Amino acid sequence: MLEVKDLNHWYTTEADALYENVHLSFEPGKLYAILGSSGSGKTTFVSLISGLDLPKKGDVYYDGTSIKKIGLSKFRNRYVSIVFQSYNLLPYMSALENIVSAMDITQSKQQDRKKYALSMLEKVGITEELAKKNVQKLSGGQQQRVAIVRAMCCDANLVVADEPTGNLDEQNSKEIIELFKQLAHEQKKTVIVITHEKEIARECDIVLELKNKKFNVIKENKTYKNEPEDY
Numbered sequence: 001m002l003e004v005k006d007l008n009h010w011y012t013t014e015a016d017a018l019y020e021n022v023h024l025s026f027e028p029g030k031l032y033a034i035l036g037s038s039g040s041g042k043t044t045f046v047s048l049i050s051g052l053d054l055p056k057k058g059d060v061y062y063d064g065t066s067i068k069k070i071g072l073s074k075f076r077n078r079y080v081s082i083v084f085q086s087y088n089l090l091p092y093m094s095a096l097e098n099i100v101s102a103m104d105i106t107q108s109k110q111q112d113r114k115k116y117a118l119s120m121l122e123k124v125g126i127t128e129e130l131a132k133k134n135v136q137k138l139s140g141g142q143q144q145r146v147a148i149v150r151a152m153c154c155d156a157n158l159v160v161a162d163e164p165t166g167n168l169d170e171q172n173s174k175e176i177i178e179l180f181k182q183l184a185h186e187q188k189k190t191v192i193v194i195t196h197e198k199e200i201a202r203e204c205d206i207v208l209e210l211k212n213k214k215f216n217v218i219k220e221n222k223t224y225k226n227e228p229e230d231y
């Protein structure tokens with residue numbers, strides 16, 4: 001479980017704060033979407049909940065312990081997988097090497113890491129032949145699938161994705177969001193997707209809208225309290 005307590009953050013002056021006294025909790029097994037206008041602070045929120053940056057005030061807790069106490073690099077390596085719009089795969093490696101090296105870093109408990117990675121890639125339509133090619137030879141949709149399989153193969157329980165479908169067409173976006181659902185509902189991870197696409201939010205269990213320095217829950221239990229705005 002990930003919790004944010006009394007979160008306040010700004011870059012230049014406190015008067016320009018992006019959030020004020022935010023309290024939130026994110027549970028395992030659920031797929032969350034965070035919607036918000038450009039510049040509202042969505043990417044900054046990703047940095048704060050994944051231990052890439054520290055909030056000016058307040059704290060982020062993982063299973064009841066402050067991530068400062070866990071140690072930011074330990075928190076990032078062991079507990080978080082981040083999926084970026086730009087895939088963020090290591091360009092000089094194959095898909096398989098990208099996944100296995102991430103499994104090594106996170107000390108995955110899988111016995112045969114290579115075999116497991118290949119079986120997971122196969123499930124998303126990436127054959128062994130493709131998996132062994134340099135990742136830059138794969139299409140955008142394939143690279144994003146590799147980035148998500150990397151999150152699936154690592155034992156990290158928290159998956160944070162920043163505009164993961166931003167570079168993809170509609171069909172690939174649909175397939176990617178299905179993978180996020182599997183991560184949440186079958187692997188019981190806590191999955192948080194930052195998006196400006198209402199269609200993506202519609203597929204998520206809980207939708208938060210970042211507006212006026214607060215995160216408002218606009219969808220819970222499959223029903224919208226308020227329809228999201230267009231972003």
Ligand SMILES: Nc1ncnc2c1ncn2[C@@H]1O[C@H](COP(=O)(O)OP(=O)(O)OP(=O)(O)O)[C@@H](O)[C@H]1O
Pocket residue numbers: 011012018036037038039040041042043044045
């Ligand atoms: N390192 C930084 N130093 C100073 N200001 C920053 C920094 N990073 C972001 N900002 C500012 O903070 C605000 C929030 O930025 P952020 O990238 O979190 O927004 P966002 O909601 O993700 O936007 P978008 O949807 O356009 O990607 C913006 O006004 C941005 O210019």
